[in-house]
Amino acid sequence: MTAAEPDLRHHGDAEVRADGLGLVDLAVNVRTGTPPLWLRERLAATLGELAAYPDQTAARAAVAARHGRPTDEVLLTSGAAEAFVLLARVLTSRHVAVVHPQFTEPEAALRDAGHEVHRVLLSPEDGFRLGAVPEEADLVVLGNPTNPTSVLHPAAAVAALARPGRTLVVDEAFMDTVPGERESLAAVRDLPGRVVVLRSLTKTWGLAGLRIGYVLGPAPLVAALGAAQPLWPVSTPALTAAEACSTPAALAEAEEAAAELGLWRAHLLKGLAGFPSVRVYGEPAASFVLVRLPGAAAVRERLREHGFAVRRGDTFPGLGEEWLRIAVRDEATTDRFLDALAAAITTA
Template identity: 55%
Template sequence: MPFDHPRPGHGPGDPGAHDLRHHGDSEVADGLLDFAVNVIGDGPPAWLRDRLAATLDGLGRYPRADHDAQAREVAAARHGRTPDEVLPLAGSAEGFSLLPALRPRLAVVVHPGFTEPEAALRASDVDVVRVHTDAADGHALHPAAVPDRADLVVIGNPTNPTGVLHPADTVRALARPDRVLVVDEAFADAIPGEPESLAGNGDVPGLLVLRSLTKTWALAGLRAGYALGAPALLARLARPRPPWPVSTPALEAIIACCEPDALSAADQRARELAAHRVSMTSALESIEGVAVSHGVAPYLLLHLPDGTGHEVRRLLRAAGITIRRGDTFPGLGPDHVRVAVRPPELARRLAEELELALRTLVVPA
């Protein structure tokens, strides 16, 4: 059965079975080749560094209202929205932390998926039901599997860690007049042309789209992103925020990364990533016992031979490589791992070390 409707706190839905607060950065250390974190590159490009550096002289002042307004205007123009349909955020993770402010009675989170939304909801004692996709049908989304009574639904598109890009019409089918539909599009700009995005769909009832600048522009340490939705919905989401929640450099990052030249550069990066993903998939699939989930995101979900996951990660770490464990994602197990897409020369090293690790661990019958 492709979907599972566990009751909150029971069986596969038991939050204690997974560390929902675990993220790839906790597996990274100096000197390790990083395949655990999905950030593209080691830092922002020079032109973006210069834009951010130019804000430093103004850090003695609180973030300005006109700077916030400009960020809303530029992001709105980028998605064909109006400025009052944009809410600048300190990273899309801030948007997830604000979801309890919507006061849902029953939230559904589609898994395997990014775990921070569920962690934030559970921390505020919101009832959460997990709806699981199934590897047997490519982790496809089936809207009918979501309980009708759910008044908040969270899904990633593309989904982390499966890399699946769900058709926009299928995601849109989850919307209801009395429901908030949260679509995490943190990796949308890492796909050429941003197909299936709902960011520009202001006519979908209850739609809340979260966008991140972290991945494509290597801004994980800055925390910059934004939410898109109806003004009344954004006002509800923002109600518990403190004053000045988004820093001056982060507001400048939103402006800079939503301008036409940046969008063109992002699309070029996405095309390069797509080519790297194809070659990396081929290299990893050639290793006996490794199954690669086919997706379109800047990361790959691998299923390793039964019982090898923990030791493979240990051996790779000893060889100077870190990858992301998969068993913290509901619906996945200890033999799942996620690896970021990297250039061919780095991907070859991962493939070589992974094959060596599996030869060490798997004894032929």
């Protein structure tokens, strides 16, 4: 891909797997030390049930109760990524607007399905604050908090994008990294038009390899998306995870993890502030931080030599080669990273 047309299919795991160097992973935003033991034990217990076809009843009910919605407004999917594909295939939108910089898979899925996509580019100088989208857009897609900017948009600003005749898709894959999920629209059901919220269990619970996510939205649209799925799209272990991670005990654990993450993020930001050439735009709120610095591509390669993988930013529309995304980790790991960053900037 050219610099003018980013590689929408590039993901952070490529930064870690390349060359088999055993790098410290600051490129993928999955919480370390996960899945927790109790969840691994629940998943292992399902191995004796694999002869039976998956039954979504209990998992759908648990997710619905978690968000205060009827079960017919919940669709379980093979990760949130499947939801992007289903929406792209089912919706017959004429004017599609995708708010960038954001996770690139929604746009890739829309283009694969034949949609023409209008990019709404948010400005770093404005802190990536959510702005206007074309009034004629009948499908609007954005993330909250947004990958890779880590900006958390106010729920009121996101809700203001809802319109009669418009489908508003909000990717909340990282919302459970925010204490109290305070700007979520997951439980909101009274906005005009169709509002669809996507969630993932990948990040907080360390389940990227299991593939489990879900859609929250109006029942007729959820039914249409479900009709486009293959039979038994979500495995029995994944359904068990969806049910287990929706319990009050699991939600309390996620809340505690989000609070700890906030302390770790503050530590990282304080360290980054000590580098005159490194700049953070907006107020990061999720499990990663986006930075801009001269020679970022060379710095990224130098960091690999020092044992750290970070995410390149130039594959996100609206960014370029001077951007890097850094996952938030514990303070000891962050301190080692900051030492490596100092060396990488000096020698780049």
